Amino acid sequence: MKLKNWKELALGSVIPEAGNADTYNTGSWRTFRPERVEENCINCLFCWVYCPDSSVIVKDEKMSGFDYEHCKGCGICEHQCPGKKGNKAIKMVEEGK
Amino acid sequence: MGKLQAVTGNQAVAEAMRQINPDVCAAYPITPSTDIMQRFSQFVADGKVDTELVTVESEHSAMSACIGAVAAGGRVMNATSSQGLALMWEMLHIAAGDRLPIVLALVNRALSAPLNIHGDHSDGMGARDCGWIQLYSENGQEAYDNTIQAVRIAEHEDVRLPAMVCQDGFIISHSIESMEYLDDKVVKDFVGQFKPTHPLLDIDNPVTYGPLVLPDYYMEFKVAQDRAIMNAKKVTLDVAKEFEKISGRSYGLFEDYKLDGAEIVLVVLNSAAGTAKDVIDEYRSKGIKAGLLKPRLFRPFPSAEVAETLKDAKAIAVLDRADSYGGFGPLYMEIAAAMMTNGSKPTLINKIYGLGGRDFFPENAAATLDELKEIAETGKVKNHKEYIGYRG
CATH class of the missing domain: 3.40.50.920 (Rossmann fold)
Structure with missing residues (x-):
């Protein structure tokens, strides 16, 4: 990506485009990735509520996976997941393993 | 010609503020600048200005409120001295870096310790590197004239930076001298309407103020800020020329x-x-x-x-x-x-x-x-x- 020069920038570091955090892929920051264990998921959507990066994908009111382009691997989803009978539906797995 | 008055420096600045009629002022009292906002709050109470006066719990909050108000799209003014300016210090940098044209009346007073309330320039000079335009004034007339001109300099499209107008605490702020006020309409026409650049209250065009800027962009914003403050030299002279036409008083750098x-x-x-x-x-x-x-x-x-x-x-x-x-x-x-x-x-x-x-x-x-x-x-x-x- 070509970086802008000083004359091309908005005054005082203002960001004039709303929602442009979407173009910043923070997924590369991750050392642990969340993985879904579908049989333990009760679709409570706690993970969707708590995810600070809006990286839990919900389709038809059901949990359907993660946006790994933006997920930073914080693990809040795993922590909040009630699972089924004590078995979590989200597990953090070290990247590269 | 305007009206000849016998007034103090603080009275003169409060009068300039009444004539400028800013949208928002955030105030916290500190000697010897207290008098300015005290007089101005009377103007607010008497309905002589349309200003929203925000009373805050510290000067840090006062400057923060000013920053929020000017980012929202208002013309904003404030007054302080000494420890008050020192407490504003981190916010002064933010006002300048975010390119927000606030006008601050600084009534120069010594910094503690030892505690002292009288006039010296340690407060203004301590804020020298905060990115603000600084205009110094010999007497009440200059403080009044500089306050009116500072609005135009700070808000100029080639500048868009905050400005402080300095006068000596007590020696000028509390001493009565004969000086001339301009007519209300003359000042109103001279300062004109405030034109915000990215107002937060424009909800159809949402913007972000104060994002994290990393090494790949920080220098570019600082280059822009330096060019802007250097532009203030020419703008100061241009504004002074126009001011001479309405006042008969000439100013330079x-x-x-x-x-x-x-x-x-x-x-x-x-x-x-x-x-x-x-x-x-x-x-x-x-x-x-x-x-x-x-x-x-x-x-x-x-x-x-x-x-x-x-x-x-x-x-x-x-x-x-x-x-x-x-x-x-x-x-x-x-x-x-x-x-x-x-x-x-x-x-x-x-x-x-x-x-x-x-x-x-x-x-x-x-x-x-x-x-x-x-x-x-x-x-x-x-x-x-x-x-x-x-x-x-």
């Missing part, structure tokens, strides 16, 4: 007083310049080629213009009402750096005077001029920097 052919020169800010000018007159009448330069615009500092004006002087004394402890006074450093830009090398000495409101007497100016005369004749300097007007 600095005042040159009897500098034609001057061999020995005093450089001094604010009220002490008034005292020193009388002594310059006396020396001129004795045939001694003495002159005075009183900077008005301290940030941006007009280095090239000052150097050109002082290039033929033989000896210059820079009088500082603040010190950079362990270094030279802040005004001295500016003049010394300026004189290096055109290669002229008059001998420079630095005097620290008037700290904590200590009076600056004509004899202080005379003693300094005598020393300069000797330096000009012999080329010998006894002290490059020394305090004057103290016991022992």
Whole structure:
């Protein structure tokens, strides 16, 4: 990506485009990735509520996976997941393993 | 012509603020600036202005509220002194970096410790590097005129930076002098409507203020900020020209007083310049080629213009009402750096005077001029920097 020069920038570091955090892929920051264990998921959507990066994908009111382009691997989803009978539906797995 | 009045410096600035009629003011009292916002709050209570007056719990909050209000899209003003400005310090940088044109009346007062409420420039000079435009004022008339002009300079599209208008605490802020007010309509037309650049209240065009900017972009924003403050030099002169048309009073980047052919020169800010000018007159009448330069615009500092004006002087004394402890006074450093830009090398000495409101007497100016005369004749300097007007 070509970086802008000083004359091309908005005054005082203002960001004039709303929602442009979407173009910043923070997924590369991750050392642990969340993985879904579908049989333990009760679709409570706690993970969707708590995810600070809006990286839990919900389709038809059901949990359907993660946006790994933006997920930073914080693990809040795993922590909040009630699972089924004590078995979590989200597990953090070290990247590269 | 406007109306002639006998008023204090603070009264004059409060009157300028009434005429400017800002959208928002955030106030926290501190001597000797309290009087400005106290008078202004009376204007608010009496319905003489449309201003939303926000009372806050500290100067840090006052400046924060100002930043929020100007980012929202309003014309914003404030007043403070000394510790108040010091407490605003981190927010001053944010106002400048976010390019928000707030106008602040700074009534110069010494910084603690020891605790003191009287006039010196340690507060303003301490905020020298915060990215604000600084205009210094010799008397109430200049404080009033500078306040009105500061609005236009700060808000100019080539600048968009906050500005502080400085006057000496008590010496000017609480002393009554005769001065002239402009008519309300003349001031209203002169300052015009505030034009926000990215107002937060424009909800159809949402923007983000104050994002994290990493090494890949930080320098670019700082280059833009430096260009903007340097633009303030030309804008200050343009605004002064327009102001002269409505007031008959002319302003430059600095005042040159009897500098034609001057061999020995005093450089001094604010009220002490008034005292020193009388002594310059006396020396001129004795045939001694003495002159005075009183900077008005301290940030941006007009280095090239000052150097050109002082290039033929033989000896210059820079009088500082603040010190950079362990270094030279802040005004001295500016003049010394300026004189290096055109290669002229008059001998420079630095005097620290008037700290904590200590009076600056004509004899202080005379003693300094005598020393300069000797330096000009012999080329010998006894002290490059020394305090004057103290016991022992």
